Every structure is written in structure tokens, then in C-alpha cells.
Amino acid sequence: MSAIELKDLTYIYSKKTPFEKRALDDINLSVEEGTFLGIIGETGSGKSTLIQHLNGLIKVQNKKVSSVVVNGLSATEKKTLKQLRFEVGIVFQYPEYQLFEDTVKKDVAYGPKNMKLPQEEIDARVRRALEVVGLNYDEFAERSPFELSGGEKRRVAIAGVIAMQPKILVLDEPVAGLDPVGRSEILALIKQLQKDVSPTIIMVSHNMDDIAMLADRIIAMYDGKIELDGTPSEVFCNREKIKEIGLDLPLATRLRDKLVEKGINLPDGIVTPAQLEASLAAIKNGTAKDEVGGGDNV
């Protein structure tokens, strides 16, 4: 059974006013459990609307035609809405702006508390969530979230969502506005989360390098439609389409293309620096010795 099943999902904002906008246009999507799904697309392409359907934050507009089913729970079913919210954890953009409690511990406990778990379970989950995001419990638990650094605040906010131990974790631009060190730490954390907490992860990002590195599968959205769908290599091989829908190629792919222009024979489908390195190493160890020299100079 797939973890997420979207059928004929259409959503229109401000229907019948001059501001009318078709945010989702007949979306069909099925995501297997254990997938790391990357969603890319310009601002306003419908990514946020799509992810907010997954836990019923945005209600399905036309219940007769569209359906949203997550882990067997229908998002149109009112009775299981709460359960759905705990099944799908969403970390929104700039989640640190949603912190509100006077201590880190209480803030992280907000979700589990709403789940009506017993107090010992809440404490255990808060402790675990903080450790998972790399914040020492004894050091941070009693501090105010407002006095932490930007990166630390974001970790607390993420901990607040994963303390609910959602089976599906959705992250909207999780590294936006962070410094390079913060970025790579959070990205490493997300990879770890898939192993430890939530087997299925959906990440929305404008950064093609991050997405190419982390995702098993990528969908590219444009104007409310899914324009490309496949593995990172498949999606980013579609150079014209990527350009057409206002996106960029990952750095490694662009470098590979430049190297190919210079006459170095590299295979297509390179999307990460690691893949590029491996391909170059293969050439170096192989026969085409003169070409490798050129590669090293670039």
C-alpha cells in the first residue's frame, strides 16, 4: 500500500472573485512508504497547497472528484482528522517563528500534549526529539526558545514536530535563511530522521543541489501541475523542461555539461558532486587518460 495517494486533486483559491487562482490542477500522485520525495517548482507553483492537503489543513474542495488518502486515512473524513495530523508531521517554512512557550521543553511538548499522551511518554518523547535534532536535553530543556540562535530555534521547531513521531514528515524549505554550517547540519539531520523517526519524507526546496542529494524521487511542479516525475537523474536530464518551468540544474549537472562541452566523455544523469567525482575517477582509472587531465584542471 502506498503511503500517499492523491487522485484528481484540484484546488482553486478565491473562487469566483477577481483574485481567483488555480493552485492545483488535477494532481495525481502516489508515494510509496520509505520514499524520500523532493518537490521542486517556482514560487506559486502549488507546492505549499499540495503539502497542506496531506494533513487536512486545506480541505479537499471537490470531494466528489478528488481524493486524498494518507496511510489509509482519508483527508476528507472529519473523524480521523486529528489522527491524520499526527500521522503527517509538517515543518513549515521558517518554523522558528511559530515557537511560543517560555521553555524549549514545553514548546516541544505541545504536539505530544495535544495527542493526549501520558505525561511520562511526553517527557520521554521530548527528551528523545531534542537529542535527535542534536540539542543536549539538560542544556536546552529549561531555556527560553526566544534566546536561542537561529539554527538552534529551527532545531527546536523541528523537534516539536518529530516529538509527535509522524510516519510521514513533510518539510517546507527546511534550510531557508540558514548559514552554510546550519544548512549542512539540518540536511544531515533530515537524512537521519528518515532512519530514526519518519520513514517517508517529503521535502520542498528551491535548492536543486540539496534535493538531488537527498531525494529518491522528485516531482517538479509548474502552474499547479506535475510537469516532471522521476528519480533525480531522470528529472534533471530533462534540461529543456527544467528551464521552461523556471528551474535550474544542480551544480554537478551543470559542471558535467561544461566538461562534456570541453570533450570529456561523462555519462548523463550526474546530479550530485559524489556521482561526478565517481565518474571522473572511473575515467582516470580507465583508458581515456588524456581527457582526465582536462577534467582535473576545471
Add this chain to the structure above:
Amino acid sequence: MFRDISFGQYYPTNSLVHKLDARVKLLLTILFVVVIFFIKSYFGFMLTAFVLIVIILTARLPIISVLKSIRGILFIIIFTSLINLFFVKQGEILWHWKIFTITKVGVHTTIKMVLRLVLLISGASLLSLTTTPVQLADGVESIMAPLKLIKFPVRDVAMIMSIALRFIPTLFEETNKIIAAQKARGASFDTGGFFARAKAMMPVLIPLFVNSFRRADELAFAMDARCYNATDKRTKMKKARIGFGDIVALLFMLSFATVILLDRYYFAGVGITIDYWIFGDLL
């Protein structure tokens, strides 16, 4: 949750009403609101409703967008009308039970009050539906200009107003985002009693306040960095001028106000006579 709030939202159509000078619209709205309190007869209410509908049609607004603004005060309307209905004790008694009495005068007071509130809010919402916040703030500044003589900081106030108006949609958007985020963590805002709901809003209000202060700080720095100061040397990009349409609108509203005032004071309620023709025994 707040997506449907329409009061204060600009509704762009390319109509004559939209093109009117903001100052004129502002003054006429104030006139309209004041006049509504002078209406005495049902005839007066019908005339006002007619005028309102004429304006709405000229402005090419869907009537529903105007009526939506009433939704925000529906609770107040229902509450005050119940108070009026049960506790006005003059006139012929129609129904009585314990401390509750409904009288003929009470019924009429209630109906008139509801009409007054509905017309008031729809009329006032026309201003914001047809005028952009920036035009409105400029209009206020221009109207308040004489206050400069007594050293009143008109420009500062106008800037504060424009900023406040500018940030209403931003804050709504932000509120929605925070609500979504807390809902995603299992918060519920629509269950429980009054206090439970008020308490449930804390996880929304606290970040909202914190973020507003942060935003205000950033904006102040940004304005400072561009050497903003509210001296008289500042000039406008768009100068508003009173045109032919403004004069027509002014005359139209003035004649409306005259009819209502004449009806109340001079003719000693011609409208009330008309009311009798129409409603007869009901009064």
C-alpha cells in the same frame, strides 16, 4: 480561518466610484454614516438602501462582497436586537413571559436598529472596497493638513496609518501560517468552551506579537537606511485632484442627506406618513 474576511479588502473593478478622489469618498462616507443615525422612518431606510444599491451597482461590486462585511458583526447585530426586542417596555404588549416582554415599539426599534447597523456597515465597507489603502492614507493626510498649523504631526500619523493598513493583510497571512503550523501539531481552535478557546489562541498570539515586533524593527531600520524623514519637503508621486465625477458624487450624496434630514425635522416625518400608506396597520 480568516481567509474570508472581506471588510477592508480592496475589490478592483474599473468603475467611476473607484476613480473618485479618496478625500471625497472619505468625507462622503462619514456623511453617509452620520446621516444613517438621523433616519426616522421606514421610508428613510428604503431610500438609503436604494442609494446604497445605486452606489454598489455603479462601483460594479458584487452585492455579496458588500454583504460579507456584515458577517463580521453578525453577533453584535443578533445580541443587540435580542436586548432591544425583549427589554423595550413601551407600547402595546404583544407577548409576555417572566421578565421578557415584547412590545410593538420594541419590535419596530429592533427592526430599525438592524437596518441601521446593516446599512452602516455596508456603507462603510464600500470605502475600503473601492479605495486602496495607500489612496486612503493619502486622503486622510490631505484632510488633516490644516492640523499642521497647531504642530500636529500629520505626516507621521499618515505614515503610521499607511503602514498599519499595509500590514493588515501581512498579519492575516502570518496568522494563517501560524494557525496552520499549530494545527499541524494537533491544536484545535474550534472545540471547548470560551476559555478553552481563548487559551488555545495563545500559541498563535504569542508568535504573532513576537514576529510583529521583529518586523517593526526591520522596517524601521529599512526606512532609516533610506533616509526616511517626515518633513514638509517630501513630495507625492501621485497628486490627487478633484474632478467632475467627484462633484457629481458630492451633489448626489448631499441631496440624499438633505432628503433624510428634511424628512426628520422639517416635514415632521413625511416618511412616516408614507410608512402608513405602505404598512398600514402593522405600525
